[in-house]
Amino acid sequence: MSTPAPLFTYLLRLGDDNLVLGQQLGALLSRMPELEADIAVANVCLDHLGQARNFLTYAAEVEGAGRDEDQLAMLRDERGFRNAVLMEQPNGDFARTMARQLFVDAYQVPLYEGLSRSTDDRLAGIAEKAAKEARYHLRHSGTWVVRLGDGTAESHCRMQAAIDALWPFTGDLFAADEVEASLVAEGVAVDPASIRPAFDATVGDVLAQAGLRLPEDPYQRIGGRQGLHTELLGHLLPEMQSLYRANPGVEW
Amino acid sequence: MSEFTLVPAGPDTDRYAAAPGDATTRGWAIAATVTDPEVPVLTIADLGVLRKVEQHDGTFVVTITPTYSGCPAMEDIIARIVAAFDAAGLRAEVDTVFRPAWSTDWITPEGRAKLVAYGIAAPHPVTTAPAGDAGTLFVRPAVGCPRCASRQTTLVSEFGSTACKALYRCRRCDEPFDYFKEL
DSSP: OOOOOHHHHHHHHHHHHHHHHHHHHHTTTTOSSSHHHHHHHHHHHHHHHHHHHHHHHHHHHHHTSSOOHHHHHHSOOGGGOOOOGGGGSOOOSHHHHHHHHHHHHHHHHHHHHHHTTOSSHHHHHHHHHHHHHHHHHHHHHHHHHHHHHTSOHHHHHHHHHHHHHHGGGOGGGGOOOHHHHHHHHTTSSOOHHHHHHHHHHHHHHHHHHHTOOOOSOOOOOOOGGGTOOOHHHHHHHHHHHHHHHHSTTOOO | OOSOOOSOOHHHHHHHHHSSSHHHHHHHHHHTTOBOSSSTTSBHHHHTOEEEEEEETTEEEEEEOOSSTTOTTHHHHHHHHHHHHHHTTOEEEEEEOOSSOOOGGGSOHHHHHHHHHHTEEOOOOOOOOOTTOGGGTTOOOOOOOTTTOOSOEEEEESSOSSTTEEEEEETTTOOEEEEEOOO
16 A cells, blocks of 8 residues: 555644644533533534534545545544544643643644645645634633632632643644654644744743643653554443444435 | 505615626625524624625635634524525535634624624724733623613623623613623
C-alpha cells in the first residue's frame, strides 16, 4: 500500500481533532452542572462536528478512493485516527472539560487564522469559517478557567488539577513531521512551530488571570498524529461507530 | 375589496434589482422568498446567506454560504430553495461556498428591523480585536433590550437556543431575550 498524500493525512489530522473532541463533548449533553453550560457544550460540540465534516469531506475527495466522510469517520480503527491525544482525554469534571477546551481553543484560533491564508482555497475557506467559531469558544473556555481558578478554594484546586492533568497531552499539537513539512513549503499548511508563541501567550494570559500555573514536569505524551493513541480512543470509537457499523451506509 | 396591495414595497424591489442580469433577477426573487427555519421572520436574503443566483442551460444555480460550520439548518434551506423553484416550475441546484466567511455584518437593514420586531436583539458590528488577547476575554457588547430598548442588560449565557444566538436578560423590564451574536 502506497503512502497517502500529505494533504490527505493533514486533512485527517484536522478533521479527527474535531471529530473526536466533538464526540467527547456530545457525551456531556444533559450532564452539565447548569442549563446554560449544557446549551454551551451542545453548541461547541456542533461547531466541532461541523468542522470535522468539512475537513473529512475534503479529505475523502483528495483521497479519491470512493470513500465519503461518513466512511472515514465510522470505518477506520484506532490506529487510523490522526487526532492529537489531547482530544480523546476524558471529560472528567467540569474543570477538566474546560482545561481541555482552553488548550484546544488557544491552539485552533491561530491555526485557523493561519490556514485561512492557505494557498489551498478550499482549506482556507473552511478555516476562515472555523476561525470565527474558535474565537468564540476561546472566550467561553477562557472565562470559565478564570472563574474557576479565581473562585473558591475548591474550584481553584480542581482547576489547577485539571491544568496539571491535561497539559502533558498538548505536545501533539505542535509535533510536526514530514506531512506538515512538505505542505508548509507549498504554503498549504501552517507550521505548528509558528503558532506556538500565540498559544503560549493565550494560555499564559488566561492562567495568570486565573491564578493558575503550568506544571513544571516537561513530560509530554505524543504520537496521536501517527496513530499512536492513549487507551481512551479505543473505548470512544466503538461507541461512536457502532450504529454505522451495524447498519452499513446508513444516513441520518 | 382589500385595502392591502400585492405590489412589492420599495425596499424589496431595490433588493431584487441589485442582483445582476435579467435572467438571474427572477431567480434571485424566488430564492429570496426562502426563510430561515430557525429564525423564520428572516429570509436567506435578509441574512446574507444567499450569495448569488445564476442560470446555466435552463437550470438555476443558487449559491449560499453557511452561518456556522455545523449549522443544522443548511440542509433544510437547500431543500426549501429547490422546492421554491420547483413550485415556480423551474429547476435549481444549490452550491455551498465557505468564502468569504459569512458575517452578521451582511444582515440587511430590513433583516435587522425584522429581528428586533421579532424580539431578538440585532448583532453589533463585528470588531476586529486581536484574537487570543486575554484582555478581550471579558469584553462583551452592551446589548439593548429589543422590548424596552434599555441598555441595562445582563448576559445569561454565551450560547442560546441556536448556534447564532446568546441569551440575555433585561434588568429594566426583567424580560429574557435572545441576542443574535456578532460573528
